[in-house]
Structures are given as C-alpha cells and as structure tokens.
C-alpha cells in the first residue's frame with residue numbers, strides 16, 4: 036500500500052507501481068462496493084491523505100476538493116456558506132470513487148449528478164504527467180473523467196460549482212409491502228410526478244417474521260414545513276404507512292454518519308440496473324425476486340429530473356434517460372446473477388459503482404456503444420499500456 040501525501044508522491048507511486056509486474060488499484064475512500072480498490076499481492080495507491088477542501092470563489096460557489104476527502108467532510112465544509120453538493124446518500128463514501136463514476140445523491144433530481152457540477156479535474160496520467168482537465172483544456176479527458184474516470188488516471192482533485200442549499204426536510208417512512216409490485220409501481224409513478232426538489236430512495240427485502248416491509252428515505256430541498264409535507268405526502272402514501280419521521284435538518288446533518296473503517300473489501304454480490312420507468316411488468320418481476328429470498332437488500336434510487344436534462348453525449352455517464360437506479364445485494368453470486376439475467380430486459384444499462392460482476396458484457400451495459408467507442412479511443416491514447424485496469428477496464 037502506497038499512501039502519497041502530495042501530487043509529486045502520487046506520480047512517484049505510479050512510476051514505482053508501473054515497474055512492478057503486479058495488479059494496481061487506486062483507492063480514495065475505500066468504500067467501493069465492488070472491492071476493486073483492493074487486490075491480492077498487488078499495489079494499492081491510496082490517496083486518502085490528499086483530502087483538502089478549499090473555496091476558490093465565493094461568488095461563483097467554486098470549490099476545490101481533493102480526491103481523498105469524504106463526502107461528509109465536504110458537506111460540513113460547505114454548510115457554513117449555505118452550500119451543498121449532491122453526492123450520494125452516505126457521507127462515509129470517498130470523493131475519488133464517486134466523482135469519477137457519477138454520484139447519485141439526495142439532491143439528484145434538482146441538481147443532477149455529482150459529475151454534473153464538476154468544472155475541472157486534476158489527474159496524474161499513466162505516463163506520470165500531471166494535467167488539468169476542464170471544458171477548454173484536455174476537454175476529451177474531462178468528458179471521460181465524468182463517468183469513466185478510473186480508466187484514465189489517478190484523479191488528485193476536482194473543482195465543483197456547488198449549490199445553494201440550507202435546511203432540508205429529511206423523511207423516513209416504513210410501509211406495508213405485502214403487495215410489493217403495486218408499491219413499487221406506485222412509488223415509481225409518484226417520484227416521476229414529483230417536483231424536482233424531492234428525491235427519495237426505496238428499500239425492500241424479504242419478509243421478516245412473516246411481514247413484508249418497505250422503507251422510503253428522502254430529502255426535500257426546502258426549509259418550509261408545509262412544502263416538505265406536501266412533497267412527502269403522495270410518496271409516503273403509496274402503500275399503508277406504518278411509521279414515519281420527518282425532520283428539518285441542515286444538509287450536512289443528513290450526510291454526517293458515524294465513522295466506519297473501509298478498506299476497499301467490497302460486498303460479495305451486488306448487481307445494478309438503470310431503468311427508465313418502473314413498469315407493471317418490472318414491478319411484478321422485482322417483487323417476485325424480493326420475496327424469493329435471493330436478495331437480502333433491494334434498493335431503488337431516484338435519478339431523472341436534472342440528471343436527465345444533460346445530453347447523453349455530454350459526459351461519459353450516458354444513461355441519462357433512466358429515472359431510477361436499481362441495486363440488489365445477494366448472499367449467493369450464482370443465484371443473484373441468474374435472477375438478474377431475468378430482469379435484464381427491463382434495464383437500459385447499469386451504474387458501475389453498484390456492480391460487482393466482472394463478466395465482459397457488463398462493459399456494454401455501463402456505456403452504450405457510441406460512448407464505449409469514444410472511451411476506447413481515448414484509452415488507447417492516454418493509457419496505451421492499460422495501467423488503470425482495476426475498475427470496469429475499457430479494452
């Protein structure tokens with residue numbers, strides 16, 4: 036494990052790693068679900084010591100964040116300015132892994148993905164050169180970093196234009212999921228009809244003690260209790276409501292989770308799918324899968340809204356038409372893969388941060404053909420020796 040303390044040391048670590056004939060992984064927060072930021076007998080370049088967060092322009096709300104910071108630290112640093120950056124639902128996740136893949140967060144429908152607020156990235160490339168990528172300089176790499184960053188270099192820092200966000204409504208609801216298919220379909224329809232200031236996620240699992248339950252968590256970007264209640268009411272009403280809690284909290288409070296050590300070990304079997312709408316056919320198939328016991332955690336996150344405003348070719352995250360990101364955790368990889376194959380026709384693609392399967396077909400699901408072709412051309416140009424291959428290797 037190499038833990039560089041500055042960009043020069045990142046470049047030196049990379050030069051050293053390239054000289055060894057062993058696997059190379061890059062790690063920021065160590066929170067990668069697929070366990071790709073660790074390896075067996077190889078080298079890990081861990082940039083967690085590069086974690087500074089700095090305001091570059093108050094007026095433009097421009098912030099520079101080093102890759103090793105965690106999202107809860109970013110939220111805490113932005114809060115005194117009345118700002119936030121949508122970055123995920125868990126503050127313990129590292130900046131580097133999430134901001135090179137997409138970033139589906141609590142403010143996604145209103146402010147887009149984390150990468151949509153990115154204005155520049157600083158990288159150490161495979162040949163050791165240090166570059167800045169933005170809309171004018173190295174624009175092709177800037178495009179690639181936003182959705183396929185892990186293939187192109189070690190990102191040491193990002194610049195983001197953040198949003199004005201103060202107090203938000205954070206809601207947690209428990210619903211009766213005896214009719215799981217109807218619940219899924221209704222929640223999907225309620226989310227698609229909802230104003231953009233609300234983003235919620237739905238969690239389901241196999242029945243416990245004979246009872247099927249669903250949990251909905253979400254944020255309304257408003258400090259007005261009436262607006263918060265108005266937004267949550269149709270969403271919490273998609274099935275019989277058993278318990279509820281709604282709080283008015285700073286966005287920073289939602290992201291402030293207890294510290295838990297993460298060393299990139301990942302999860303045993305997680306599959307991902309991006310889907311445009313929760314159709315009756317998908318809802319029925321998903322409900323059958325959930326009640327089968329093959330998955331112990333099934334989550335649907337809202338995307339859509341501002342995420343879908345961005346043209347599919349504007350960044351390497353191209354599945355812009357998807358309104359939902361679906362994730363399933365299973366105890367058995369074989370059983371989960373078989374079940375996921377059956378659901379596959381419903382999906383338009385996958386989100387690489389939530390996928391553990393390493394079969395080559397997954398590449399074409401992460402990136403549609405035109406995106407993948409452009410990524411392959413850039414990969415040949417910027418990483419001809421395939422140094423960066425730990426995560427959805429573009430070959």
Ligand SMILES: Cc1cc2nc3c(=O)[nH]c(=O)nc-3n(C[C@H](O)[C@H](O)[C@H](O)COP(=O)(O)OP(=O)(O)OC[C@H]3O[C@@H](n4cnc5c(N)ncnc54)[C@H](O)[C@@H]3O)c2cc1C
Nearest residue numbers: 063064065066067068072123124129131132139185190426
């Ligand atoms: C509990 C939990 C909740 C999550 N919630 C969300 C969520 O709400 N929304 C969402 O979008 N994602 C979410 N994720 C997924 C998360 O975005 C990814 O797992 C992400 O890769 C984690 O970032 P990290 O830096 O902590 O990971 P790491 O394990 O450090 O890295 C993961 C991979 O990212 C790449 N990478 C890391 N750092 C760099 C770098 N500096 N330069 C280039 N490539 C790099 C590497 O390929 C590495 O293998 C969640 C994950 C967990 C475990």
